[in-house]
Amino acid sequence: MALIEIKGVDFTYNELETPALANINLSIEAGEFIAIIGGNGSGKSTLAKLLNVLLLPGSGKVLVDGMDTADEKYKLKIRQKVGMVFQNPDNQLVAARVEDDIAFGPENLGIPGPEIRKRVDQALELVGMAGFHDYPPHELSGGQKQRIAIAGIIAMEPDCIVLDEPTAMLDPKGRKEVMDTIHFLNKEKGITIIHITHFMEETIGADRIFVMHNGAIYKEGTPEEIFHSISDIKRLGLDVTVVVELAERLKKEGFNLPDVLTISELVDCLC
Amino acid sequence: MLRNINIGQYIARDSIIHKLDARIKIIITILMITALFFIDSFKGYFLFLLAVLFIIYLSQISFMRIIRGLRPVLFLVLLTLILHIFFTRGGEVIWQWRFITIEKNGLITGLFMVSRILLLIMFTSLLTLTTSPLQLTDGIESLLRPLKRFGIPASELAMMMTIALRFIPTLLEEADKIMKAQMARGADFESGNIIRRSKNLIPLLVPLFISAFRRADDLALAMESRCYHGGEGRTKLHELKVKTQDFIALFISILFSILVSFF
Ligand SMILES: Nc1ncnc2c1ncn2[C@@H]1O[C@H](COP(=O)(O)OP(=O)(O)OP(=O)(O)O)[C@@H](O)[C@H]1O
Numbered sequence A: 001m002a003l004i005e006i007k008g009v010d011f012t013y014n015e016l017e018t019p020a021l022a023n024i025n026l027s028i029e030a031g032e033f034i035a036i037i038g039g040n041g042s043g044k045s046t047l048a049k050l051l052n053v054l055l056l057p058g059s060g061k062v063l064v065d066g067m068d069t070a071d072e073k074y075k076l077k078i079r080q081k082v083g084m085v086f087q088n089p090d091n092q093l094v095a096a097r098v099e100d101d102i103a104f105g106p107e108n109l110g111i112p113g114p115e116i117r118k119r120v121d122q123a124l125e126l127v128g129m130a131g132f133h134d135y136p137p138h139e140l141s142g143g144q145k146q147r148i149a150i151a152g153i154i155a156m157e158p159d160c161i162v163l164d165e166p167t168a169m170l171d172p173k174g175r176k177e178v179m180d181t182i183h184f185l186n187k188e189k190g191i192t193i194i195h196i197t198h199f200m201e202e203t204i205g206a207d208r209i210f211v212m213h214n215g216a217i218y219k220e221g222t223p224e225e226i227f228h229s230i231s232d233i234k235r236l237g238l239d240v241t242v243v244v245e246l247a248e249r250l251k252k253e254g255f256n257l258p259d260v261l262t263i264s265e266l267v268d269c270l271c
Numbered sequence B: 001m002l003r004n005i006n007i008g009q010y011i012a013r014d015s016i017i018h019k020l021d022a023r024i025k026i027i028i029t030i031l032m033i034t035a036l037f038f039i040d041s042f043k044g045y046f047l048f049l050l051a052v053l054f055i056i057y058l059s060q061i062s063f064m065r066i067i068r069g070l071r072p073v074l075f076l077v078l079l080t081l082i083l084h085i086f087f088t089r090g091g092e093v094i095w096q097w098r099f100i101t102i103e104k105n106g107l108i109t110g111l112f113m114v115s116r117i118l119l120l121i122m123f124t125s126l127l128t129l130t131t132s133p134l135q136l137t138d139g140i141e142s143l144l145r146p147l148k149r150f151g152i153p154a155s156e157l158a159m160m161m162t163i164a165l166r167f168i169p170t171l172l173e174e175a176d177k178i179m180k181a182q183m184a185r186g187a188d189f190e191s192g193n194i195i196r197r198s199k200n201l202i203p204l205l206v207p208l209f210i211s212a213f214r215r216a217d218d219l220a221l222a223m224e225s226r227c228y229h230g231g232e233g234r235t236k237l238h239e240l241k242v243k244t245q246d247f248i249a250l251f252i253s254i255l256f257s258i259l260v261s262f263f
């Protein structure tokens, strides 16, 4: 059974005419790294909120580990299994001290104090911020705040983390920190990652990419497949990465190149 | 402008007083202040002062820091003294000049009141100087918990205090940023009379409020997605535990407050 299954889901915000999501069908296996891209207003955040019971589908079903999100009795269980990291690093930390913030989720779940202590320490270790227990959030950089937000989710021992544009407000260094952290968690801890982003280069290394457009899944495939339908992607107003663009132009000029995604692959092929 | 952001007046030290349980410290403070109102002799006040000095010594906080904490009430203290000296009647006349007389009762009541106010401020500021706002929050929550039955939402109140503590620095930083942005556009926050100045605050307050509401919206969503569902069934990372030294401190202060209220 897939970890997340979405069957024929529609969603319309109240009083709006056009649906934010229309007939979404997809399934995500445990351990996958999924990237979701799409233009502004294409429905990415709405989809993310459906996975965490922050929204309920208008029609169709969202199943997490076989549990229907529409069933009130599964709500907390599903929120524990599917954690969510938001865009603004300042607006999702609750407590005035890092360790209290990470403890927030487990406290809500009613986990005993000593066990929370253990989880907080482990979570800080996993996001590479051991020793930051006592820091107040406002003294941390954006990338560090996002990693604390991730640690706060990890401490709830989730199966899956949904990140809704976690890097949009970060500088390049912070973006790299966050990307390295979620790839590490996916590889080493087997946590399923659903990463929503505007940056094409952040989808490299994903197992599958969903491209969203006008509330529907426009395309689905591996990064190789998606990146090389350049004209399609550009039509949606999204940018492909510089490397892919360069390789494509070289091919047009008669170079014989295989499909490449990263700079080092391109360098290897050319030299 | 808004530099030196520092919430509360907590001073971190590694002292016995700092290590006491926050709840016990709150209870002791209430107890001692109650006792203070029963004292009606200078001997009593002197004894109380000795106790305060002893606690200051134990807490490793400099005496000058405590004295500085008294400055804001200086005006109130002087006013109290003057009012009592000139207007409280009774007892023998100590000093007279034309129609102004000072009588003994006025002087004594005035001095009593002043000692009371000063000692009260000293004792309560000892509480806030040696207990971090986070510990205070936990302590208050724990003390209010039995009142849940009467509809007092202790853990929700504590959550509000926690969030306030978390966001005060963030909002101050933001206010600073907005202020600079508006000053770059020619806004003037520093001159003019009170009315003018408060009018000039509008371009600061409006964006600040809008942003605060947006933050509140985001935060509510984030809290909900992290399984927050009110105080029901919530556990705590830091469980408060009363230790032996807490009981000893409580016992001593009960004895002391009984003793001192007979003076
Ligand atoms: N709270 C809301 N109330 C009403 N309409 C909304 C609300 N949130 C989003 N919408 C609308 O639903 C559609 C999908 O929005 P959504 O936020 O899911 O897009 P998105 O892909 O996350 O966009 P972005 O890249 O800007 O984050 C948009 O047309 C948007 O205007």
Ligand SMILES: [Mg+2]
Residues within 6 Å of the ligand: A044, A045, A046, A164, A165
């Ligand atoms: Mg969005």
